[in-house]
Amino acid sequence: MKISFADYETAAAEFDTVIDVRSPSEFAEDRLPGAVNMAVLDDAERAKVGTIYVQESPFLARKVGAAIIARNTAGWLDSALAGMEGGWKPLVYCWRGGGRSGAFSTILRAIGWRVTVLEGGYKAYRGAVVKTLYDDAVRLRVVLLDGDTGTAKTALLDRLATRGVQTLDLEAAANHRGSLFGWRPGGQPSQKLFETRLREALSRFDPAKPVLVEAESARIGALKLPPSLWAVMKDAPRLVVKAPLEARAAFLASAYADIAEDTPRLIERLQALKPFQGGERIARWEGLAKAGEIETLAGELMERHYDPAYARERSRHDRPALAELDAARLDADGLDALAAAIEAELDRL
Numbered sequence: 001m002k003i004s005f006a007d008y009e010t011a012a013a014e015f016d017t018v019i020d021v022r023s024p025s026e027f028a029e030d031r032l033p034g035a036v037n038m039a040v041l042d043d044a045e046r047a048k049v050g051t052i053y054v055q056e057s058p059f060l061a062r063k064v065g066a067a068i069i070a071r072n073t074a075g076w077l078d079s080a081l082a083g084m085e086g087g088w089k090p091l092v093y094c095w096r097g098g099g100r101s102g103a104f105s106t107i108l109r110a111i112g113w114r115v116t117v118l119e120g121g122y123k124a125y126r127g128a129v130v131k132t133l134y135d136d137a138v139r140l141r142v143v144l145l146d147g148d149t150g151t152a153k154t155a156l157l158d159r160l161a162t163r164g165v166q167t168l169d170l171e172a173a174a175n176h177r178g179s180l181f182g183w184r185p186g187g188q189p190s191q192k193l194f195e196t197r198l199r200e201a202l203s204r205f206d207p208a209k210p211v212l213v214e215a216e217s218a219r220i221g222a223l224k225l226p227p228s229l230w231a232v233m234k235d236a237p238r239l240v241v242k243a244p245l246e247a248r249a250a251f252l253a254s255a256y257a258d259i260a261e262d263t264p265r266l267i268e269r270l271q272a273l274k275p276f277q278g279g280e281r282i283a284r285w286e287g288l289a290k291a292g293e294i295e296t297l298a299g300e301l302m303e304r305h306y307d308p309a310y311a312r313e314r315s316r317h318d319r320p321a322l323a324e325l326d327a328a329r330l331d332a333d334g335l336d337a338l339a340a341a342i343e344a345e346l347d348r349l
Contacts, residue, residue: 001116005124008091015091015116021104022094022122030192032093032118032125033200038076040069040100062099069103077111086112093118093125126192129199133226140207142168142232143346146215146321147241149179149306150248150298152330152338153214155255156241159339165346166211173197176221178214179306180269181259183221194223202229210346212239217313238319239345241338243327249299251330260294273305322349 003011012018018035020027023046027037041049045068053061090113094100097119105115118124132138145153154177157167174194176182189197205211213233218225225233243251259266266289274282281304288297323345327334 001114002097002119003091003116004119005128008118009128014089016088017090019090019092019104020094020122021092021100026095026122029190030126030196031122033196035093036080038080038104040072040094040104041065042072045072065099066103069100070107073104073107077107081108084113087114089114089116091116091118093121095121096123097121129192129195132199132202133195133228136228138202138228138232140202140205140232141210141349142236143210143212143322143349144215144233144236144238145212145241145342146238147243148248148310149302150252150330151241151243151327152251152255152335153241155251155335156339156342157212157214159335160212160342163339163343165343166205166209168198168201168205168211168213170198170214170216170220170225173201174220174223176223177256178216178220180272181256181266183259183265185258188221188223191223195226198226198229210349212342212346238321239342240321240324241327241342242324243330245299245303247328247330247334248302249295252298252302253295256294256298260289260292263289277305 018032020031020035020037021040022031022037023039023041023043024037025043027035027039031037049061049065049068052064090108092101092105092108092115094104097117098121101117101121105117108115120127145156147153154169154171157169161167161169171178171182173189175184175186175188177184188194213236215238216225216233218230253260267286270282270285270289273285277285285297285300288294288300325338325341325345327338330338
């Protein structure tokens with residue numbers, strides 16, 4: 001049995017497991033939300049079969065590939081699938097819903113499982129992502145959460161999400177904190193996987209209610225915001241959080257503690273600011289990093305670099321704010337109060 005991607009989206013809950021039988025590198029680049037990887041050809045095996053197909057013959061490639069797929073499928077039957085009962089109902093896909101998913105599903109059906117193959121495979125899903133984020137307009141009531149560096153915007157999004165507010169955390173999807181010092185363990189996903197995460201998030205929102213998104217540039221680390229989302233963000237109204245420099249520095253010293261602990265990498269990142277700040281100031285900041293004076297370093301980075309940069313950017317795209325929310329402190333109590341104030345402003349929309 002095959003199912004189109006459009007039909008799958010309305011019937012996704014009917015499947016117990018979504019299985020991606022592509023190679024590990026294909027799966028790592030992007031996959032359907034919630035899919036698990038049970039590769040029937042690993043990367044080296046896929047390259048081997050492809051080489052045989054081009055250099056020798058398609059028939060021999062299919063023969064060699066079938067033998068490898070049968071062995072690897074047997075491995076999955078002995079491991080990940082060993083505990084599946086007779087009523088288990090999986091959806092299987094490969095690149096285009098052809099050879100690999102067909103071979104894998106044939107074996108599973110012979111056992112007695114009710115297997116469905118995604119028609120068009122991953123390619124059909126990727127087409128839906130592109131349509132949503134590149135071709136169609138994003139029809140959501142987006143509101144930007146804006147504020148200078150260190151105003152705890154991401155932490156506020158987390159708090160507001162727990163209060164039932166619709167929030168889109170772009171930095172979580174990009175696995176990056178959106179600045180020169182924004183790296184996170186594990187690195188960033190591929191552009192395709194980033195877009196998959198965005199489409200999945202957007203699909204869950206109620207268009208009748210506002211969606212709060214942190215004000216970002218068109219790029220988060222190495223990743224670009226897709227055009228449909230960026231278009232609606234550029235024209236979105238803003239809620240602006242304001243806090244004293246001292247409070248922001250204290251918050252950043254805590255929020256970026258993992259980065260502060262990696263002194264060599266922190267110093268390496270500071271070097272990127274030398275063309276803008278000069279050698280003498282960078283040397284001072286390196287000294288603060290080595291001494292563990294992270295709060296002082298954060299304060300000076302904001303005062304000398306980030307705050308002026310954001311002021312210049314805002315002057316080029318000046319949009320009136322719906323409201324400005326002042327916070328004397330950014331500790332747990334201060335953030336709770338800010339979250340309540342932001343929620344109240346959104347309720348007025």
